Amino acid sequence: MDGYRQTNLARWDELVGVHTRARDTYDLDAFRAGRSTLQPIEIEEVGDVRGKRLLHLQCHFGMDTISWARQGAAAVGVDFSAEAISLARRLDEDLGTGAKFVCSDVYDLPGKLEGAFDIVFTSYGVLCWLSDLAAWGKVISHFLSPGGFFYIVELHPVGGMLDDRDEGLVVSEPYFDVGPIEETRDGSYADPSAVVEHKTSYQWRHSLADVVNALADSGLRVAFLHELPFSTFQWLPSMVKGEDGWWRVPGHDNVPFLFSLKASKP
Ligand SMILES: C[S@@+](CC[C@H](N)C(=O)[O-])C[C@H]1O[C@@H](n2cnc3c(N)ncnc32)[C@H](O)[C@@H]1O
Incomplete structure (x- = not known):
């Protein structure tokens, strides 16, 4: 693992504890009482997962993975943070949903996990941690069964500008991608006021x-690409939550803040 990812890993390990206390987001x-963490966007666009083998990349401490398992998927969550995977396993043991978890860097996963999946899923705040999307695409294709599909719902790169x-x-x-961007800050998106030891991270910009x-280069065929003019959380301070539950910048209904994409393996 390169130095960028080691720095990011130390921060993500620490953020697991911060996020377990960040009750507004997590x-x-x-x-535990049964609330799903999945948003209506992915529930509708992924569709019925009952009986499907679902691989969730960058699962953090597994709430979405377990939510998919509660909907009937045979779900496997992957994250490179040992702290996150340890908490995910504890949650699953307590809740008995049968979700499985693997501690691995996304790029190393083919050497750590066997099997094929009907669905590979990833969401909200994942791509900026990846330096090499070409290698990421190959990992996705590696784990998809023929006829299976990949689905992502993610922060739109225009909103991120x-x-x-x-x-x-x-x-x-x-x-556009300008290489690793260093950021040093306390707190996180889920608790901006938290004081943390590991303040530095490296992120990458990726265009659509x-x-x-x-x-496409990994052999998948895009079924749809949607761009959405709202966010699922208060991404910018000026965002206001609408009656439909989505966050928008008043007067800026023409800015994309999310995208979703489905691509199938022939
Ligand atoms: C913003 S969180 C994803 C949140 C997610 N939507 C959820 O279910 O809560 C990003 C996750 O990516 C993980 N991550 C970052 N770089 C990674 C890598 N190279 N391989 C695997 N996981 C990685 C972090 O540990 C973190 O849990």
Whole structure:
């Protein structure tokens, strides 16, 4: 594992503890009581998972993986954080959903997990941690059965370029991949006020073309690509939650904040 990923891993290991206390984003009590962490977007677009083998990449501590298992999938979650996987396994033991978990870097997974899957799933805040989408696409294709599909719902790279300022939304980040971008900060998206030891991380920008081409080059066929003008959480401070539950920047219904994509393996 390279130095960038080691730095990111140390931060993600620490964030597991931070996130178990971040009840607004990760409400473990409600989850234990049966609440699904899946959003209506992926529930509708992935469809019926009963009896399907589902591989969840970058599962954090497994709430979505277990939510898919509760819907009837034979779900396997993967994350490179040993802290996250340990908590995911404890949650599954307590809840008895039969989800399985593997501690692995996405790129190393073919050497650590056997078998093929009907669905490979990943969501919300995953691509920015990956330096090489071409290799990522090959891992996805490796684990899909013929006829199976990959599904992602993710923060839109255009939304990721924007910043809230007094004068409104401004472009403050590049759209195209410019190599690793170093960030040093306390807290996380789930608890901005938390004080952490591991403050530095490295992230990568990926255009929509990078995503589509990584999947096409690995032999998958895109079934759909949707761009959505809202977020599932308060991504920018000026976002307001609508009656439908989605977050929007007032006056900016024309900015994409999420995308979803389904691609099949012939
Ligand atoms: C924002 S979280 C994903 C949140 C997810 N949507 C959920 O279910 O809560 C990103 C996850 O990616 C994991 N991660 C980052 N780089 C990785 C890599 N190279 N291989 C595997 N997991 C990685 C982190 O440990 C973290 O759990």
